[in-house]
Amino acid sequence: MSSRIITILALVLVTISTSLRADVTVEDYKKFTKNRKSMDFAAVQNYVSGLGAGAMWSSKTFNEIYGVPLYCAPDESAATAENYMAILDKTIRKYESGTKDIIGSILVIGLIETYPCK
Helix, strand or coil: CCHHHHHHHHHHHHHHHHHCCCCCEHHHHHHHCCCCCCHHHHHHHHHHHHHHHHHHHHHHHHHHHHCCCCCCCCCHHHCCHHHHHHHHHHHHHHHCCCCCCEHHHHHHHHHHHHCCCC
């Protein structure tokens, strides 16, 4: 591989990794998801998928310890990046979340409201 290609790939990876950090805000999320065909969109989609997976495991662990899950998704087929992003978008709109609010917390609230345990 030529050094030019390696340099370009390294710059892209550094840009993505510094753009996505543990505290992605609503402002960041909206900026990254403007263009569905961009690399930023794909990166934030993976990030949100990871947040959703973490929330799912947290809910399962909470259930094992306290006997009640945080939320009750119908099944694991609901655990897709697209579904998590739709829930996140709906929850951001519902609460008119501020630009500095953290999307991880908003997603958990959205999951609890979307999939309440009966």
